[in-house]
Amino acid sequence: MSFDINQYKIESEPFYQAQGNEVERYQAAYAARLPVMVKGPTGCGKSRFVEHMAWKLGKPLITVSCNEDITAADLVGRFLLDASGTRWVDGPLTLAARYGAICYLDEIVEARQDTMVVIHALTDHRRELPLDKKGEVVKAHPDFQLVISYNPGYQSVMKDLKQSTKQRFTAMEFDYPTPELETQVVAKETGIDEHTAAKLVEVANAARKLKGHGLDEGISTRLVVYAGILIKQGMPAAEAAEMAMVTPITDDAEVRESLLHTIELVLGEAA
Ligand SMILES: Nc1ncnc2c1ncn2[C@@H]1O[C@H](COP(=O)(O)OP(=O)(O)OP(=O)(O)O)[C@@H](O)[C@H]1O
Numbered sequence: 001m002s003f004d005i006n007q008y009k010i011e012s013e014p015f016y017q018a019q020g021n022e023v024e025r026y027q028a029a030y031a032a033r034l035p036v037m038v039k040g041p042t043g044c045g046k047s048r049f050v051e052h053m054a055w056k057l058g059k060p061l062i063t064v065s066c067n068e069d070i071t072a073a074d075l076v077g078r079f080l081l082d083a084s085g086t087r088w089v090d091g092p093l094t095l096a097a098r099y100g101a102i103c104y105l106d107e108i109v110e111a112r113q114d115t116m117v118v119i120h121a122l123t124d125h126r127r128e129l130p131l132d133k134k135g136e137v138v139k140a141h142p143d144f145q146l147v148i149s150y151n152p153g154y155q156s157v158m159k160d161l162k163q164s165t166k167q168r169f170t171a172m173e174f175d176y177p178t179p180e181l182e183t184q185v186v187a188k189e190t191g192i193d194e195h196t197a198a199k200l201v202e203v204a205n206a207a208r209k210l211k212g213h214g215l216d217e218g219i220s221t222r223l224v225v226y227a228g229i230l231i232k233q234g235m236p237a238a239e240a241a242e243m244a245m246v247t248p249i250t251d252d253a254e255v256r257e258s259l260l261h262t263i264e265l266v267l268g269e270a271a
Helices: 022-031 046-057 072-076 092-099 114-123 179-190 194-208 221-232 237-246 253-267
Strands: 036-039 061-065 077-082 085-090 102-106 128-131 136-139 145-150 170-173
Touching: 022 036, 022 046, 022 170, 036 046, 046 061, 046 102, 046 145, 061 092, 072 077, 072 092, 072 114, 085 092, 092 102, 092 114, 092 128, 092 136, 114 128, 114 145, 179 194, 179 221, 194 221, 194 237, 194 253, 221 237, 237 253
Parallel strands: 036 145, 036 170, 061 102, 102 145
Antiparallel strands: 077 085, 128 136
16 A cells, blocks of 8 residues: 555644745745745744645645754664564655655754755755665655754754755744734634733733843743633633743743733733
8 A cells, every 4th residue: 555645734724823925935935846944933933834834735744843862764764673574664754755745844953963964965956865775766756845943042053054054945034923913823822812812922022021131032922822721721810921931931030030020010910
């Protein structure tokens, strides 16, 4: 039986609130099958955007969340031993290239250096993936596209993408949405009223000003959504904000105090 790539198709529309003309830009890149890099802070909507685009284009999406244990073999595939001997099993990148999916490598910079080699081969004009161990060169399917995400805030000199990798991609910059749009996102994602959503966003924006002054990263839209979900569960707003938007992001007593004070001012209740 042949492999069914359609199992990776996204059936219902993932809600995505556009911030500008990113949908049109992505469509142009996909039409030319150019590789795309989505850049921006954690939890600002990059993955949701890629899911939305895969759905809109009607293409399967294979996502790999990269971490420091991910090797080239995890992406490309390997020989496995079973009762009848050894058998080759395609990795997610090979499946996407062979059968025609969008392959999204989330936080690619976390993966081991040897993974870059396979990415380079696929982003060449030849669009090929050499499976050295198997002795096969996979020609990428016409629908295949490579998308990677990259959070510039996290990178150190030791862990950054090389220019030779960066310069194989077109790139799109993402950031937290404007307060108006973020309010819409939070209300839509959680079902809380827009007034409460706007207050949570106000807290998040105040906290984002602390980035570089005690906070490494601002409060992500993801965490604002979490706070909304807790409120929807019946938790008082200030308590929800503390649990979702303060405690996860800081261990520093002073920063915590300052954030709790903001919550009290904006939401009007003591947490
Ligand atoms: N523009 C948006 N439209 C709809 N939902 C959004 C948007 N921005 C953020 N969200 C919400 O924030 C959550 C986190 O977004 P997402 O998973 O796309 O973040 P990310 O940028 O890929 O983060 P990471 O780099 O940590 O993977 C989503 O599940 C969604 O609820």
